[in-house]
Amino acid sequence: MKHKRSNWLLRVYVVVFLVYMLLPLVVMGGAALNDSRFPSVLPWMGLTDRWFVDLWNDGRMWVAFRNTVLVALAVVTLSVPIGTAGAILINTLGGTIRSGLYGIMVAPILTPGAVTGISTLLFWNKYSVPAGLHLAVLGQVSFISALVMLLVLARLQTFDHALEEAALDLGASHGQVVRRILLPHLYPAMWAGAAIAFFQSTENFNTTLFTRGTSDTLTVYVFSKVRSGITPTINAFALILIGTTIVCTALYEISRRRAERRAAAESDAAASPVGETAGP
Amino acid sequence: MNHLLRRYGASLTVTLVVLTAFWLLVLVILPYLYLFENSFRPYLPIGEVGGPKDVYSLDNYLIFFKSPIHIQVFIWTILYSSIVTVLCFVMAYPLAYYLAKVASSKAVPTIFMLLLIPLWVSEILRSFAWFIILSLKGPLNIFLTEVGIIETPIRWISGFRSIIIGLVYTYVLFMLFPIYNSIQSLDTNQIEAAEDLGSPWWRTHWRVVLPHSKPGIASGSVMVFMLSAGSILVPTLLASTNSRWFTEIIQQWMFESQDWNTGSAYAFLLLLLCTFFVSAVMRIFRVSLSDIAK
Numbered sequence: 065m066k067h068k069r070s071n072w073l074l075r076v077y078v079v080v081f082l083v084y085m086l087l088p089l090v091v092m093g094g095a096a097l098n099d100s101r102f103p104s105v106l107p108w109m110g111l112t113d114r115w116f117v118d119l120w121n122d123g124r125m126w127v128a129f130r131n132t133v134l135v136a137l138a139v140v141t142l143s144v145p146i147g148t149a150g151a152i153l154i155n156t157l158g159g160t161i162r163s164g165l166y167g168i169m170v171a172p173i174l175t176p177g178a179v180t181g182i183s184t185l186l187f188w189n190k191y192s193v194p195a196g197l198h199l200a201v202l203g204q205v206s207f208i209s210a211l212v213m214l215l216v217l218a219r220l221q222t223f224d225h226a227l228e229e230a231a232l233d234l235g236a237s238h239g240q241v242v243r244r245i246l247l248p249h250l251y252p253a254m255w256a257g258a259a260i261a262f263f264q265s266t267e268n269f270n271t272t273l274f275t276r277g278t279s280d281t282l283t284v285y286v287f288s289k290v291r292s293g294i295t296p297t298i299n300a301f302a303l304i305l306i307g308t309t310i311v312c313t314a315l316y317e318i319s320r321r322r323a324e325r326r327a328a329a330e331s332d333a334a335a336s337p338v339g340e341t342a343g344p
Numbered sequence: 345m346n347h348l349l350r351r352y353g354a355s356l357t358v359t360l361v362v363l364t365a366f367w368l369l370v371l372v373i374l375p376y377l378y379l380f381e382n383s384f385r386p387y388l389p390i391g392e393v394g395g396p397k398d399v400y401s402l403d404n405y406l407i408f409f410k411s412p413i414h415i416q417v418f419i420w421t422i423l424y425s426s427i428v429t430v431l432c433f434v435m436a437y438p439l440a441y442y443l444a445k446v447a448s449s450k451a452v453p454t455i456f457m458l459l460l461i462p463l464w465v466s467e468i469l470r471s472f473a474w475f476i477i478l479s480l481k482g483p484l485n486i487f488l489t490e491v492g493i494i495e496t497p498i499r500w501i502s503g504f505r506s507i508i509i510g511l512v513y514t515y516v517l518f519m520l521f522p523i524y525n526s527i528q529s530l531d532t533n534q535i536e537a538a539e540d541l542g543s544p545w546w547r548t549h550w551r552v553v554l555p556h557s558k559p560g561i562a563s564g565s566v567m568v569f570m571l572s573a574g575s576i577l578v579p580t581l582l583a584s585t586n587s588r589w590f591t592e593i594i595q596q597w598m599f600e601s602q603d604w605n606t607g608s609a610y611a612f613l614l615l616l617l618c619t620f621f622v623s624a625v626m627r628i629f630r631v632s633l634s635d636i637a638k
Contacts, residue, residue, distance in 0.1 A: 074446055089461065091476060146363050178614065186608060238356055309461050
């Protein structure tokens, strides 16, 4: 069957694509362990940990690391409430106002980070606010709020407003309606938004570059390292990041499979009434 | 609005409106307007700002239009970002189709996990990886000469070749995910019906799958183009002596010349380009903004 053959081809393509996505990371990570001044895996000069020691002793890296975490936490703190408020607000509107507001809200996602950074810098400079990490936070919040807004808005589509009406009829206060009915429904989207906001903030470069002033974040630190003379300490940094990612990914995958198996077991048990009484 | 008042009361409604207004006015609209306004003003020493010389003019834009090099770099950026967008589509489409319609539902989450690893490793390190791979004494050349495919090392980092390689690697996933999402919502019965009626595979794709995945392709194209044209890291890391990117010129105005006014004129041109691209894609694919930004 021709069907089978084309599937086989596609499968080969998937493997090739995965290798294409992952092999560069292996090369980059591997170079961290190679005792060669220029970061490369070939030729192999022997195993070393000196690049990790260099990285550990680099005070600038630690400052940049702290700055990155602080900025990311500030971005999460601001963008989750802002994005959620925006989503709730736009969800009650309709017609041209809705599409106009929606356009303004998503525009920052479709704007190059450099433009966002420069406009933030100029605007606050006008009010004599100097560049620095606080401006980096504001610049990032302008587009990360939009990501949170989109997540929360999607979640709101499955929300039954009749529940709020019912609560009000039964004498709940406005605060109770929000706290006990609306927000619990939105929490999954808000948590996802917080995770994405944190991740987007730590990885941001373009907006940060123009607003940071003289402070470093990790991306800026790596960038200046790359420009000022390449040493494998960057690879050591990369390997740590890749390692952390793989560990987190693996943990997530294991918990996902476990949950899947549990769900499968539960549906089996529900399907056969004998299974329920007889036990495992 | 009445809706909000009735459900959440006055104080909560005010909070919601204030938060949204702060975001849209203070963080988005006013900075953009100020960028626009600033781009028409001359670059002056601090003492003369607001003085008689501080008048609106098109001078900053004329600097661009009178500089053949800057115009050429602008066109290069558009051209090569478009090439990157097309390449990303060609690479991502088969994979998106496979993941959405062919792969077993057990394998898909695992493949996605693997694909997400490079996404979590930041953009700068992804381009740094290719800097190592492509360098003259790098692993790719050593591997190719050892195997005997080439005799002398190839200078990979030359012209726009390395920038294209880096941009495709860095942004191809931003094409994959939206296309996957839109193909996934296609009813598999439609594909089977087309095949049962004797349609060859390419026609099934051309007439059934591709039209259905239009919103995803539009969304992916906008993201990849915008990210490529606005990229600073990849063109800096993988540039050769004869390749320049528009963002590098913006950086020069902002950091080296410290001329923020001309810098904002150039940044505005970049913004204009991306806005134009978004509306062109919406026109061509006949999709709305809410299809693109999801």
